[in-house]
Amino acid sequence: MLEAGKTKFQIDLRRYLREDGVDDKLTHLICEIAEASKYIVNSIRTGDLGVAGTSNLYGEEQLALDVLSDRIMRKRLAKSGVVSNVASEETRDVIALSPHCAGNYSVAFDPLDGSSLVDVNLAVGTIVSIYAGSDLMQRGKRQVAALYILYGPRTTLVYTTGNGVHEFGMNQLMEYTLLRRNIRLAPKAGIYSPGGLRNRYSPGVEGFVCYLEAKGAKLRYSGGLVPDVNQLLIKSNGIFFYPHLQGAPQGKLRLLYELNPMAFLIEQAGGAASNGRQRILEVQPQAIDDCQPFFGGCRDDVAKAEELIASRG
Ligand code: AFP
Numbered sequence: 001m002l003e004a005g006k007t008k009f010q011i012d013l014r015r016y017l018r019e020d021g022v023d024d025k026l027t028h029l030i031c032e033i034a035e036a037s038k039y040i041v042n043s044i045r046t047g048d049l050g051v052a053g054t055s056n057l058y059g060e061e062q063l064a065l066d067v068l069s070d071r072i073m074r075k076r077l078a079k080s081g082v083v084s085n086v087a088s089e090e091t092r093d094v095i096a097l098s099p100h101c102a103g104n105y106s107v108a109f110d111p112l113d114g115s116s117l118v119d120v121n122l123a124v125g126t127i128v129s130i131y132a133g134s135d136l137m138q139r140g141k142r143q144v145a146a147l148y149i150l151y152g153p154r155t156t157l158v159y160t161t162g163n164g165v166h167e168f169g170m171n172q173l174m175e176y177t178l179l180r181r182n183i184r185l186a187p188k189a190g191i192y193s194p195g196g197l198r199n200r201y202s203p204g205v206e207g208f209v210c211y212l213e214a215k216g217a218k219l220r221y222s223g224g225l226v227p228d229v230n231q232l233l234i235k236s237n238g239i240f241f242y243p244h245l246q247g248a249p250q251g252k253l254r255l256l257y258e259l260n261p262m263a264f265l266i267e268q269a270g271g272a273a274s275n276g277r278q279r280i281l282e283v284q285p286q287a288i289d290d291c292q293p294f295f296g297g298c299r300d301d302v303a304k305a306e307e308l309i310a311s312r313g
Contacts, residue, residue, distance in 0.1 A: 010171070010177040010178070011177060011178040012175055012176060012177050012178075013030070013031060013034055013157065013168050013175075013176040013177075013178075014027060014031050016166065016168075016178050016181075017030060017031070017161075020161065020163055020166070021163065022145075022161050025082045025104060025105070026105065026130070026144065026145060026161065028080060028082060029077075029080050029082050029083065029105055029107075029130065029145075030130075030145060030147065030159060032076045032077065032079065032080040033073070033076065033077075033126075033128055033147065033149075034149070034157055034176055035076055036072050036073050036075075036076035036077075036126075037126060037149040037151075037155065037157065037170075038170075038174050039072045040068075040069045040072055040073075040111070040112065040126060040149070040151070041149075041151050041155050041170070043065060043068050043069065043072070044065065044112075044118060044124070044151050047064065047065050047068060052064045052066065052067040054067065056089060056090045056091070056092075057089070057091070057092045057288075057289050058289065062090060065112055065115050065118060066090050066111065066112050066115045067090065069090075069111035069112040069115075069126065070088050070090040070091070070111040070112075072111070073088065073109055073111045073126070074086060074088065074095070074097065077097060077107055078097050078098060081098065082104040082105055083097050083098060083104065083105050083106065083107055084096065084097065084098055084104060084105070084106055084133075084134045085097060085106040085107075085134050085135075085136055086106065086107050086108070086109070086136075087106075087107075087108040087109075087136050087256060087257070087288045088108075088109055088110070088111060088257070089109070089110040089111070089113070089254060089257045089258075090111060093288070094136055094288060104132075104133075105130055105131065105132060105133075105144070106130075106131045106132075106133065106134055106135065106136045107128060107129065107130050107131075107136075108128075108129040108131075108136050108256040108257050108260075108261075108288075109126065109127060109128045109129065109257060110126065110127040110254070110257040110258055111126055112124055112125075112126060113125050113126070113127050113224065113225055113226055113257075113258065114223065114224035114225065114226065114227075117222070117223060117224050122222055122223065122224060122227070123150060123151060123152035123153075123222065123224055123226070123227040124151050124224055124226065124227075125148050125149055125150045125151060125224065125225070125226025125227065125230075126148060126149045126151075126226075127147075127148045127225070127226060127257055127258055127261050127262070128145075128146065128147050128148065128261060129143055129145075129146050129256065129257065129260050129261040129264075130143060130144055130145040130146065131143055131144060132144050136256065136288070137285050137288070138285075139281060139282055139283065139284055139285075140255070140259070140260030140261075140263055140264060140280060140281035140282075140283065141279075141281040141282060143260060143261070143264050143281075144161065144162070145159060145160065145161045145162075146159070146160055146260070146261035146262070146264040146265050147159035147160070147261070147265075148226050148229075148230070148261065148262075148265070149226075150226050150227060150230050152227060154169055154170070155169070155170035156168060156169050156170070156179065156230070157170070157176050158183075158230065158233065158265065159265075160264055160265050160268040162264075162268065163268075164181065164182040164183070164268060164269075165182065165183040165233065165265055165268045165269045166178065166180065166181045166182065166183070167179045167180040167181075167183060167233075167234065180234070183233050183234070183236065183269050184236055184269055184270045185232070185233070185236055185237065185238075185266070185269045185270045185271040185297065185298055185299070186236055186237045186298055187298055187299055187300045188237075188298050188300045188301060189212070189217055189232070189237055189238050189239040189297055189298040189300075189301045190216075190217055190218065190237050190238070191217060191218050191219075191220050191231065191232060191235065191237055191238035191239075192209075192212045192217045192218070192219060192220070192238065192239050192240075192241075192301075193219075193220055193221045193222075193228040193231070193232070193238065193239070193240040193241070194209060194219065194221060194241060195221070195240070195241060195242030195243070195251075195252070195253075196242055196243055196245050196248075196251070196252065197245065200245040200246040200247060200248070201243060201245065201246075202243070202244060202245075202246070202309070202312070202313050203312040203313055204276075204305075204308040204309035204310075204311065204312035204313050205241075205243045205244070205276075205305070205308070205309065207308045207312055208241075208304065208305045208308045208309075211304060211308070212239075212301070220238070225240075225242075225253065225258055225262065228240050229262050229265070229266070229296065232266075232271075232297045232298075233265065233266070233269055236269075237298065238297050238298065239295065239296065239297030239298055239301045239302065239305075240294070240295075240296050240297055241293075241294060241295040241296070241305065242293065242294050243276065243293045243294075243295070244276060244293040249293075250290075250291040250292060250293065251291055251292060251293040251294060252291060253291060253292065253294050254289065254290065254291055255280075255283060255285055255290040255291065255292045256285060256288055256290065259273070259280050259292055259294050259296075260280065260281065262294075262296055263279075263280040263281050263294075263296060264281065266296045266297060267281065270299070271296065271297050271298055271299050271302070272295075272296070272297075272298075272299035272302035272303065273294070273295070273296035273297075273302070274294075274295045274296070274302050274305070274306055275292045275293045275294060275295075276293045276295055276305060276306060276309045277306065277309065277310070280292060280294065280296070
């Protein structure tokens with residue numbers, strides 16, 4: 001008997017995770033995060049866009065939505081009963097959520113990445129990185145899962161547990177049902193998303209942009225990491241980069257909350273993710289607020305960026 005509102009082709013997230021062979025506790029955790037996104041999407045659609053009067057680790061004034069989304073996520077992660085430590089872009093330190101859960105999972109997340117885009121009605125997202133055990137200062141290659149939820153014209157969830165990349169859409173019952181399985185990236189990009197200020201690009205990065213323009217790649221950049229990376233995954237074609245800049249050698253994007261989960265997803269889709277010199281997933285974090293330059297997407301173009309940076313800086 002099909003539940004109301006579902007067609008026989010609608011496979012929900014929990015069922016797909018189980019069929020994908022995902023561990024029961026990790027399935028439960030991912031479904032709790034999916035549950036949190038229902039409250040976050042409601043707060044975006046109706047919430048207060050004012051300022052919370054506090055600031056995060058980076059000195060960025062926290063919008064009420066940032067703080068509210070962070071609270072929603074932490075509440076659900078605590079409720080899951082399988083999370084020991086968490087690190088959020090909106091808090092300064094690793095938080096021991098449930099010490100008695102040591103040995104299950106730890107979660108690094110950006111509760112509402114791109115929140116400054118909400119008041120201009122552009123898409124934003126939640127980014128999540130999951131490790132086994134209690135240590136969040138591990139290399140990204142040690143992640144057991146990575147996912148994001150994209151709050152755009154539709155609300156979608158994209159995850160990997162190391163067995164491919166799969167996309168789900170939120171239906172009218174606010175349930176996630178399968179849209180695409182095993183998303184794959186082509187080797188060469190026809191779209192590029194260049195972050196940062198071009199007049200602060202190094203010669204190697206400037207040369208990379210000229211290479212992309214010369215081959216006719218189209219510039220698509222929203223200022224939101226989640227929609228920009230989602231675009232290249234769903235179109236199976238593209239490269240996103242936020243490079244090292246003159247005056248900002250580590251770029252802007254955060255290793256734990258943004259780059260490691262996106263790198264895991266991109267690699268699982270057959271792409272590559274680099275800091276311009278090495279694989280992002282090999283970088284050893286030194287602090288929870290570490291930033292790294294980032295080139296992620298079609299593997300031939302990431303290799304080209306590395307080649308130009310190696311030869312021109
Ligand atoms: P906020 O979360 O502070 O809005 O920043 C979003 C972000 O970290 C990431 O989502 C974008 O890719 C990047 O910033 C855009 O940065 P620029 O505005 O400097 O291009």
